[in-house]
Amino acid sequence: MSDLHAHSVAYVRESMLDQQPPPATETGVVKWMRSNLFSTIPNAILTLLALWALWSLLSGVAPWLLNGIWTAPSLSACREILDGATGGCFSVLTERWNQLLFGFQYPSELYWRPTLAFVLLFVAIAPVLFFNTFPRRMLIFTAIYPFLAYWLIWGGSILVPLLAAVGLVAGYFVYARFVAQSFAMGFFGGIVAAFVVWWITGFLPVEGILALTPVESRNMGGFMLNLILGSVCVSLSIPFGIALALGRQSRMPIIKWICVVFIEFIRGVPLITLLFVANVVLAYFLPPGTNFDLILRVIIMITMFASAYIAEVIRGGLAALPKGQYEAADSLGLDYPQAMRLIILPQALKISIPGIVNVAVGLFKDTTLVSVISMFDLVGMIRGPILASTEWNGVYWELLGFAALLFFVTCYGISQYSQWLERQLNTDRR
Amino acid sequence: MNKSVILGTLTVAALSAGMASAQTVSDVQDRGTMNCGVTTGLVGFAAPDANGEWSGFDVAVCRAVAAAVLGDPSAVEFVPTTGKTRFTALASGEIDLLARNTTWTFTRDVDLKFEFVGINYYDGQGFMIPKELGVSSARELGGATVCIQTGTTTELNLADYFRKNNMEYTPVPIETNAEAQQQYLAGACDVYTTDASGLAATRAAFETPSDHVILPEIISKEPLGPLVRHGDNEWGDIARWTLNALIAAEEYGITSANIDELKEGTDSPEINRILGTEGNLGEMLGLDNEWAYRAIKANGNYGEIFAKNIGESTPIGLSRGLNAQWTDGGLMYAPPFR
Numbered sequence: 001m002s003d004l005h006a007h008s009v010a011y012v013r014e015s016m017l018d019q020q021p022p023p024a025t026e027t028g029v030v031k032w033m034r035s036n037l038f039s040t041i042p043n044a045i046l047t048l049l050a051l052w053a054l055w056s057l058l059s060g061v062a063p064w065l066l067n068g069i070w071t072a073p074s075l076s077a078c079r080e081i082l083d084g085a086t087g088g089c090f091s092v093l094t095e096r097w098n099q100l101l102f103g104f105q106y107p108s109e110l111y112w113r114p115t116l117a118f119v120l121l122f123v124a125i126a127p128v129l130f131f132n133t134f135p136r137r138m139l140i141f142t143a144i145y146p147f148l149a150y151w152l153i154w155g156g157s158i159l160v161p162l163l164a165a166v167g168l169v170a171g172y173f174v175y176a177r178f179v180a181q182s183f184a185m186g187f188f189g190g191i192v193a194a195f196v197v198w199w200i201t202g203f204l205p206v207e208g209i210l211a212l213t214p215v216e217s218r219n220m221g222g223f224m225l226n227l228i229l230g231s232v233c234v235s236l237s238i239p240f241g242i243a244l245a246l247g248r249q250s251r252m253p254i255i256k257w258i259c260v261v262f263i264e265f266i267r268g269v270p271l272i273t274l275l276f277v278a279n280v281v282l283a284y285f286l287p288p289g290t291n292f293d294l295i296l297r298v299i300i301m302i303t304m305f306a307s308a309y310i311a312e313v314i315r316g317g318l319a320a321l322p323k324g325q326y327e328a329a330d331s332l333g334l335d336y337p338q339a340m341r342l343i344i345l346p347q348a349l350k351i352s353i354p355g356i357v358n359v360a361v362g363l364f365k366d367t368t369l370v371s372v373i374s375m376f377d378l379v380g381m382i383r384g385p386i387l388a389s390t391e392w393n394g395v396y397w398e399l400l401g402f403a404a405l406l407f408f409v410t411c412y413g414i415s416q417y418s419q420w421l422e423r424q425l426n427t428d429r430r
Numbered sequence: 431m432n433k434s435v436i437l438g439t440l441t442v443a444a445l446s447a448g449m450a451s452a453q454t455v456s457d458v459q460d461r462g463t464m465n466c467g468v469t470t471g472l473v474g475f476a477a478p479d480a481n482g483e484w485s486g487f488d489v490a491v492c493r494a495v496a497a498a499v500l501g502d503p504s505a506v507e508f509v510p511t512t513g514k515t516r517f518t519a520l521a522s523g524e525i526d527l528l529a530r531n532t533t534w535t536f537t538r539d540v541d542l543k544f545e546f547v548g549i550n551y552y553d554g555q556g557f558m559i560p561k562e563l564g565v566s567s568a569r570e571l572g573g574a575t576v577c578i579q580t581g582t583t584t585e586l587n588l589a590d591y592f593r594k595n596n597m598e599y600t601p602v603p604i605e606t607n608a609e610a611q612q613q614y615l616a617g618a619c620d621v622y623t624t625d626a627s628g629l630a631a632t633r634a635a636f637e638t639p640s641d642h643v644i645l646p647e648i649i650s651k652e653p654l655g656p657l658v659r660h661g662d663n664e665w666g667d668i669a670r671w672t673l674n675a676l677i678a679a680e681e682y683g684i685t686s687a688n689i690d691e692l693k694e695g696t697d698s699p700e701i702n703r704i705l706g707t708e709g710n711l712g713e714m715l716g717l718d719n720e721w722a723y724r725a726i727k728a729n730g731n732y733g734e735i736f737a738k739n740i741g742e743s744t745p746i747g748l749s750r751g752l753n754a755q756w757t758d759g760g761l762m763y764a765p766p767f768r
Contacts, residue, residue: 075635076745079637095480096480099478099480099482104478104482105478105482218509276514279515280514280515280518284518284521284522372512372514373512373514373515374470374509374510374511374512374515376470376510380470383470383471384469384470384471384477384510385470385471385477385478386471387471387608388469388470388471388472388473388476388477389471389473389477389478389479390473390474390477390634390744390745390746393473393631393634393635394611394635394636396608396612
């Protein structure tokens with residue numbers, strides 16, 4: 001058979017062909033474009049349309065960015081230099097950057113203080129955010145940080161934040177002493193103890209001891225104010241939110257109803273109304289001349305607002321836990337705080353992360369609302385003093401674009417972190 | 431600390447609110463600074479510069495009063511207020527004087543319990559229109575589309591004016607001045623109407639301001655002036671007569687340049703009384719006799735303040751118009767210093 005075969009067939013290949021590269025249309029860029037951009041005729045049309053849209057956008061924006069003027073002293077000078085050509089007037093940023101970041105009243109020779117506080121913020125939150133990477137001992141600095149930052153930004157005697165810390169420590173000791181008997185007793189006892197300490201130490205003379213130049217609250221402004229409000233309110237509202245969420249599930253009717261009424265009332269009122277209350281209505285109750293710090297009033301209002309939302313997010317997390325988890329905790333003989341701390345909350349909080357981050361990002365952007373109660377945050381600075389100066393009246397895109405950039409960087413950072421965190425904690429059943 | 435303060439003050443508040451302000455002068459003098467409410471920023475009227483120093487037409491009034499009372503035009507704590515927070519800030523005692531281009535109306539004076547101490551700027555609603563449309567009078571605006579801020583008195587004034595003159599118009603409602611500027615430049619409306627000073631400031635920010643004209647007709651009365659709380663007449667008198675001193679100084683030719691020379695003594699008894707070289711007007715106010723000298727020296731007289739902040743040589747370029755001295759056909763008329 002083999003002989004016959006050899007003679008009856010004209011050609012027999014005796015060696016393997018070398019591997020050939022795939023055809024040009026099935027490889028590399030071309031293949032990618034064919035499969036992703038031009039796979040069908042409608043897709044090809046959409047691609048071309050998108051390209052055209054991109055081109056027209058870029059051809060508008062690119063000259064505006066590249067031709068930008070960075071050194072002119074005023075808008076009219078900008079226009080003179082441009083002489084009809086397209087170009088942004090970014091000199092407003094180079095001239096007023098300090099006002100955009102720190103407000104127009106913060107003394108310029110003290111800018112290092114909030115800057116240092118900002119840098120230290122990262123040191124302080126690093127062990128909280130990246131708990132696996134950094135040593136746990138760094139948490140001590142995290143605990144000190146709020147008082148240190150207050151001292152750096154507001155100045156004044158170091159005793160003021162120190163005594164505030166003493167009050168908190170006293171509250172903690174009372175809590176630790178009574179929590180074994182009853183959680184509620186420890187919790188409220190701690191709060192009362194802290195207030196008592198604050199009230200007593202309020203009589204101490206604190207002037208001038210280790211004092212930095214004091215800066216008043218009304219002199220704070222710019223992006224610094226947004227960051228202060230955002231970071232303080234988010235970090236305060238998470239513990240308050242947890243307490244409210246647990247309170248709402250409590251079997252004790254009074255605590256339960258207090259929490260329900262608080263949450264529902266705050267969620268039913270717009271934030272801007274609360275801000276007006278903080279600014280305007282409270283002023284009627286205080287005697288003339290007393291100036292109960294405006295930033296403190298605003299922080300209290302925003303924190304109340306955010307904790308009501310966070311409480312509901314966490315309640316969602318608690319509700320998502322199977323009943324077996326609670327029963328398992330009970331069957332191990334754990335009491336309420338232990339069960340919460342060791343079993344329920346770690347799981348509930350993990351489920352709640354996307355919701356909490358959502359509230360945090362929204363809250364951070366909501367801090368710009370304070371511009372309507374004549375506080376000069378980033379947006380307030382732009383809308384008020386800068387656009388009202390004769391030099392820069394009429395510069396909108398450059399200023400608001402800069403504000404958008406700052407907010408985008410911060411919010412995108414938060415959102416990326418939360419996605420990383422979800423992957424880190426992803427031990428679960430999904 | 432602060433918390434203990436609130437609890438106590440909540441109870442005291444009701445008691446002390448009634449006697450809030452009988453002694454603003456001594457409060458200000460004890461404090462060493464005057465709290466003056468201004469806008470959060472209005473071109474030419476009040477705005478901080480790159481160094482955070484406030485300047486402007488309204489700011490000058492604050493500085494003059496501070497100079498009269500405290501002897502130092504820089505002893506002013508500027509409290510920026512919005513249109514919504516300004517009256518509460520004044521009523522609650524957070525500020526001593528409100529100089530925030532506020533229109534003097536019956537209800538604000540009587541119902542809100544404030545005391546307008548005078549008028550430092552006579553404003554009124556006007557129209558701005560591109561020059562190429564060739565309109566020279568508001569009476570030729572029949573059939574125009576008009577950009578107008580919603581929810582303001584300008585809306586009502588406009589409707590009244592067009593009805594009175596039997597003309598039709600199409601309103602384009604907009605929210606803020608910034609939006610109006612964009613809409614108007616984009617051609618969404620033929621005419622933009624708001625207060626004349628605002629129109630001038632808006633026009634100043636245009637790329638080619640000379641392509642737009644502000645029509646001569648003013649269709650409403652907007653007298654703007656500084657105000658204080660009811661019930662403290664000593665303080666009100668100081669603010670009122672400081673403003674009058676600035677206006678009178680222009681009338682009698684007292685400027686920041688020649689004031690030191692005139693203070694040596696002149697033949698004019700009125701000037702001498704203002705500058706304190708004759709009579710004891712200052713004592714009657716509870717101040718010393720050089721109060722008006724210091725107030726005028728701080729920023730110059732009314733005319734100088736006007737020229738420096740919003741006058742024709744500035745980008746805003748407002749002409750004196752109604753705000754000229756009565757001797758020049760305007761409405762600025764200070765009562766005699768006697």
